[in-house]
Amino acid sequence: MEVIPYFLSGLIIGSVYGLITLGLSLIFGVLRVANVAHGSFVMIGAYVAFFGFTLWGAPPPAAGIGALALGAGLGALVYYVVVKPLMKAGELNILVALFALGLLIAEAARMAWGPDFRGYTWSIGSVSLGGLVLELSKALGALTALATAVGLEVFLRRTYFGRAVRAVVQDPVGAQVVGIDVERVFLLSTAMGVGITTMGGVMLTLFIPVGINPYMGGIYTLISFVIAVMGGLGSIMGAYMAGLLFGVFQSVGYYVFSLMGFAQPFEMALFLAFVLLLLILLFKPTGLFRL
Amino acid sequence: MALSVQNLSSGYGRLQVLFGISLEVPDKSVISLLGPNGAGKSTTLWTVMGVVRPWEGMVLLGGTDVTKVPPHKKVELGLALVPEGRRLFPEMTVEENLLMGAFTKRARDKMQDTLEFVYALFPRLKERRRQKAGTMSGGEQQMLAIARALMSRPRVLLVDEPSAGLAPKVVSDLFQTVKRLKEEMSVLLVEQNVAAALEISDYAYVIENGRIILQGKPEELAANEHVKKAYLGV
Structure with a gap:
């Protein structure tokens, strides 16, 4: 079974896709706002990993914690500066403003750090698993993603504040009348969502051999949207599971297309993943999971 | 007085809905706010709760001015809303x-x-x-x-159209339960089902076009010509 290693590596990268999508899904569920600046926060996380490693020798797990804190701060700032003032103007205005913010962040990053691709290598050995030579750094990235998804889900189900978040997702007016400070939930969810996204950007650098650049975010905005919709917008475990599914489809798709020997296997694999999205939306338009 | 609403005005955007509503909810009583669709009944409750911002007037809860207190803090202070649409x-x-x-x-x-x-x-x-x-x-x-x-x-419970969409038998059971609540608290009940609401109320107000046009004890309102013709169908 030559396909098994592709399946496994799909799960590994899919786990990180899931991680990157958690924040998008959380913010959408709570604020009903699609964060189109999403990819730019992934990019910032990637630069945190790069500079953390090259300037201070900080390993990616440490950079992940730093990125989580930095991202949370940025998220709070975005809430106060962009989202809250535009709340009354409507969702479309917030959407356009966030789109502008995403471009602004990417351009600012280019001015600060230049347009070139940069990369680093963090090697902690590898193991052989079902025909796949698995680098431990990637395994660590995937496990961090899994732990974050489970941790967030437990937080939302078991803690007082987490229940308030779920209440706002399910009915914001109902949440208000039971005494939940909805604005505080908005603020903290945006902070958490952007923080997790930035941390996701750190873990992503373990997987992209071409390195990072200021414009890398775009494709991840796209992929995260697909995964979030597949998983059921606003559903945390849904986003994670759909991330795994997306990763497996992409990876196994790559294998199948490279066997067939036509077209570019990598592009075709992405194509296949979007076909999967279409099929899911046709047969289960609310996504695979629900909060 | 458990809840006192004084000269309350509010609306949505530039559209004014309430024009100086005043009403009183004494301790351990059921008070009804009756009127047709679009009269401003729900808006009154939303404004009292603070979800809709008051333009003018005051809301007093147990004698304390809570007009500008945000909804989640009002819940802490003892006001609760059963909203329209549940x-x-x-x-x-x-x-x-x-x-x-x-x-x-x-x-x-x-x-x-x-x-x-x-x-x-x-x-x-x-x-x-x-x-x-x-x-x-x-x-x-x-x-x-x-x-x-x-x-x-809550010390004061605001209930918006509990009878909406329910069978008559279910409505009467529900209203009997609401009536029992006044042993513990005060209830301000908003209803289109005037007959059922009058039956359990201690006092009632009739709102039309954002203004209180009538008020009185249930038996007085039930005898009123306008109420009979417009709401009771007799």
Whole structure:
């Protein structure tokens, strides 16, 4: 079974896709706002990993914690500066403003750090698993993603504040009348969502051999949207599971297309993943999971 | 006075809906606010709660000015709203919805006692406590909406159109329960079903086009020519 290693590596990268999508899904569920600046926060996380490693020798797990804190701060700032003032103007205005913010962040990053691709290598050995030579750094990235998804889900189900978040997702007016400070939930969810996204950007650098650049975010905005919709917008475990599914489809798709020997296997694999999205939306338009 | 609304005006955007509403809800009473669709009944409750911002006038809760207090703090101070359309958390179970009702610090401490109280009031909810709220019948959802509001231990309960969409038998059961609540608190009931509301009220107001046009004891209103013609169909 030559396909098994592709399946496994799909799960590994899919786990990180899931991680990157958690924040998008959380913010959408709570604020009903699609964060189109999403990819730019992934990019910032990637630069945190790069500079953390090259300037201070900080390993990616440490950079992940730093990125989580930095991202949370940025998220709070975005809430106060962009989202809250535009709340009354409507969702479309917030959407356009966030789109502008995403471009602004990417351009600012280019001015600060230049347009070139940069990369680093963090090697902690590898193991052989079902025909796949698995680098431990990637395994660590995937496990961090899994732990974050489970941790967030437990937080939302078991803690007082987490229940308030779920209440706002399910009915914001109902949440208000039971005494939940909805604005505080908005603020903290945006902070958490952007923080997790930035941390996701750190873990992503373990997987992209071409390195990072200021414009890398775009494709991840796209992929995260697909995964979030597949998983059921606003559903945390849904986003994670759909991330795994997306990763497996992409990876196994790559294998199948490279066997067939036509077209570019990598592009075709992405194509296949979007076909999967279409099929899911046709047969289960609310996504695979629900909060 | 448990709740006193004085000269309250509000609206949406530039559209004014309420024009100087005044009403009083004494301790341990059921007061009704009656009127046709679009008269401003729900807007009155939303404005009292603070979800809709008051333009003018005052809201006093137990004598304290709470006009500018945000909704979540009003719940802490003892005001609870059973909103139009119930606004339950559909993916949570009955019991989870009730526990969310006790979200404020004051209510949280007494949560177990209050839970027993509302289960005694609505035994049906206890039977259904593990069912998802979104899958229940309209009458059960309305019970749950009231029960969830009670979980916050209110001094004043605002109830918006509890009879909407329910069968007559269900409505009369529900109203009997509302009447029993006044042993513990005050109730301000908004209704289009005038006959049913008058039956359980101590006093009632009639609102039309954002203004209170009539008020009185239920028997006085039931005898009023305008009320008879417009609301009671006699």
